[in-house]
Amino acid sequence: MSTTQTREKVSFTPKPAHNRAQRRTPSEWVLLAVAVIAGIAIFAPFGLIILNAFKSTQDYSSNGPLSWPTSFSVDAFVNYLGRVNFGQAFWNSVIISLLVAAIAVVLSLMSAYPLGVGRVKANGIVLAVLLVATMLPHEALIYPLFYGAQATGTFNTVWSVIIVFSVLQAAYGTYLLASVMGAIPKELIEAAQLDGASRWQILWKVLVPILRPSLAVLVVFFFIWTWNEFYIPVVLLADQSSQTIPIALATLRGQHNIDITVLNAGSLLSLLPTLVFFLLFQRTLVRGVAAGAVK
Amino acid sequence: MSNGLAPRLRRPSGYWLYLIPIFIGFLAVVGIPFGTNVYFSLFRWKGGAAPMRWNGLDNYVTLFADVEFWTSLRNSIFMVIAIVVIPTIIGLLLAALLTETIGRRFGPRIASFLRATYYLPQILPIAVAGFMWSWILDPSNGAINTFLQSVGAKGPDWLGNPDLAIYAVMLMLIWLQIGYPLVIFMAALSRVDPELYEAAALDGAGKWRQFRAISVPTIRPEIFIVVLTATVAALKVFAPILILTGGGPEGSTVVPSYYAYRNFFELSQVGYGSAISTVMALVIFAIAALMLWWQRRQEAQ
Numbered sequence: 378m379s380t381t382q383t384r385e386k387v388s389f390t391p392k393p394a395h396n397r398a399q400r401r402t403p404s405e406w407v408l409l410a411v412a413v414i415a416g417i418a419i420f421a422p423f424g425l426i427i428l429n430a431f432k433s434t435q436d437y438s439s440n441g442p443l444s445w446p447t448s449f450s451v452d453a454f455v456n457y458l459g460r461v462n463f464g465q466a467f468w469n470s471v472i473i474s475l476l477v478a479a480i481a482v483v484l485s486l487m488s489a490y491p492l493g494v495g496r497v498k499a500n501g502i503v504l505a506v507l508l509v510a511t512m513l514p515h516e517a518l519i520y521p522l523f524y525g526a527q528a529t530g531t532f533n534t535v536w537s538v539i540i541v542f543s544v545l546q547a548a549y550g551t552y553l554l555a556s557v558m559g560a561i562p563k564e565l566i567e568a569a570q571l572d573g574a575s576r577w578q579i580l581w582k583v584l585v586p587i588l589r590p591s592l593a594v595l596v597v598f599f600f601i602w603t604w605n606e607f608y609i610p611v612v613l614l615a616d617q618s619s620q621t622i623p624i625a626l627a628t629l630r631g632q633h634n635i636d637i638t639v640l641n642a643g644s645l646l647s648l649l650p651t652l653v654f655f656l657l658f659q660r661t662l663v664r665g666v667a668a669g670a671v672k
Numbered sequence: 673m674s675n676g677l678a679p680r681l682r683r684p685s686g687y688w689l690y691l692i693p694i695f696i697g698f699l700a701v702v703g704i705p706f707g708t709n710v711y712f713s714l715f716r717w718k719g720g721a722a723p724m725r726w727n728g729l730d731n732y733v734t735l736f737a738d739v740e741f742w743t744s745l746r747n748s749i750f751m752v753i754a755i756v757v758i759p760t761i762i763g764l765l766l767a768a769l770l771t772e773t774i775g776r777r778f779g780p781r782i783a784s785f786l787r788a789t790y791y792l793p794q795i796l797p798i799a800v801a802g803f804m805w806s807w808i809l810d811p812s813n814g815a816i817n818t819f820l821q822s823v824g825a826k827g828p829d830w831l832g833n834p835d836l837a838i839y840a841v842m843l844m845l846i847w848l849q850i851g852y853p854l855v856i857f858m859a860a861l862s863r864v865d866p867e868l869y870e871a872a873a874l875d876g877a878g879k880w881r882q883f884r885a886i887s888v889p890t891i892r893p894e895i896f897i898v899v900l901t902a903t904v905a906a907l908k909v910f911a912p913i914l915i916l917t918g919g920g921p922e923g924s925t926v927v928p929s930y931y932a933y934r935n936f937f938e939l940s941q942v943g944y945g946s947a948i949s950t951v952m953a954l955v956i957f958a959i960a961a962l963m964l965w966w967q968r969r970q971e972a973q
Binding site: 431 | 704705706769770798808818822908936945946955960
């Protein structure tokens with residue numbers, strides 16, 4: 378973690394002081410304006426959601442989506458919470474995302490071990506097969522999964538989704554961790570072997586501490602990805618009692634007699650948890666995307 | 673004690689044990705379901721308890737002549753433009769702008785703040801993003817048309833016009849996608865030694881020249897990864913179509929994954945849906961394999 382962090386810092390460190398002290402040219406100000414306008418454009422939909430979630434229905438229908446609220450109203454939130462069992466959906470989302478993040482990381486760790494450190498034969502084949510898992514369209518799995526969930530009694534329970542995503546996320550995680558483990562000096566592992574450590578002990582006591590930054594990145598990613606998933610949960614979690622937050626919002630949208638302000642309030646509530654998570658782990662995430670790419 | 677244990681530990685075979693969990697998981701969640709999907713594609717079947725009638729390769733033959741399927745493949749090209757081509761280009765330019773000009777001349781804080789803003793849509797649940805945009809694009813009280821009205825213009829029915837809907841969807845996808853290449857490219861650009869730019873500037877190279885001659889070549893590996901992963905994602909696009917347009921109007925925005933979904937869950941043609949998704953998987957593998965092969969060859973040269 379520390380090395381990446383320093384690298385990042387170095388990149389942003391303003392070059393020799395004189396450079397910054399120099400007068401900024403007009404063209405540089407224009408470039409800054411371009412970047413800021415792009416930022417505003419990307420943020421605008423979020424701003425609109427916030428603006429309209431706090432309007433009353435009458436205010437919205439008479440003044441439209443672009444006006445400032447005439448008065449601050451939380452009616453839309455109350456209305457949304459009355460229609461959706463938000464507590465239940467929130468709990469389902471939390472349980473699913475947390476368990477998937479935990480299981481998938483342990484699974485990735487275990488399967489990356491023989492590939493990255495053990496260099497087992499058929500290394501390439503195993504990695505290729507896992508790559509296939511990450512590329513397959515979910516459509517090509519969904520109908521059999523739907524049947525499998527019904528046959529095992531996990532349909533309409535959080536467990537079907539937990540099992541499916543633990544494996545799918547672990548396929549990606551294995552890929553990433555195997556390459557990180559491959560870069561760990563062999564001597565370290567040999568030294569631990571000479572000290573009498575078993576394979577299992579080496580994995581947990583030697584490798585896990587070294588890999589902690591990569592593992593943190595994976596946990597954050599797996600959590601957000603699973604939280605936001607749509608296709609497989611919408612099929613496997615048909616019942617309201619097992620729905621996740623995004624699915625609850627999507628099913629509510631299908632109802633005709635619903636106010637835009639209520640949907641705005643629901644959207645705001647649905648994106649808030651990932652937003653908080655994102656703000657807390659922004660650096661980890663950004664580093665993670667980069668690590669995933671460099672591999 | 674160490675002497676007794678070490679040789680046993682070095683036996684490579686023992687490592688295989690650690691692959692057992694992922695092996696079982698892969699079989700249960702990917703291997704067997706995909707095999708079953710291929711098997712289903714050989715039948716005519718309404719799903720559920722309905723009888724399965726052997727159909728051989730007929731589903732595939734039908735698919736080959738199915739106009740709607742070819743439309744969906746053509747729309748995949750639009751998805752590639754919206755998810756791969758445009759965001760990669762804009763991402764490259766913005767990443768260079770943020771690292772080279774804004775980070776260095778206006779301070780790293782503004783650069784990381786803007787980076788986070790551009791990345792924001794990436795962490796959004798797609799159900800929320802879809803709702804946002806179907807409302808923003810709404811013909812009567814959507815944000816865009818309300819704005820156009822206020823300046824005296826009449827906005828079109830973005831998602832209801834068959835000639836326009838696919839571009840409206842593309843607009844949302846570009847918005848959604850931009851943060852991904854941007855963040856990767858910014859991290860990659862931190863590898864460039866600032867002195868290279870200084871030397872180039874002394875030699876009289878302008879910003880654009882520096883970008884072409886230094887920035888882009890340095891981050892080639894990342895550009896490849898972004899293009900590969902985004903292409904796979906573009907061929908798989910589903911939720912934005914389901915939420916924004918439902919494939920309409922008049923089938924103008926249908927994509928393969930949505931077409932498969934419709935056959936599975938709306939038209940009760942499970943065999944046909946399985947054939948579509950099998951072909952889709954094969955197309956994705958073929959394109960990804962081709963790109964990886966091309967990349968290897970480039971590297972070898």
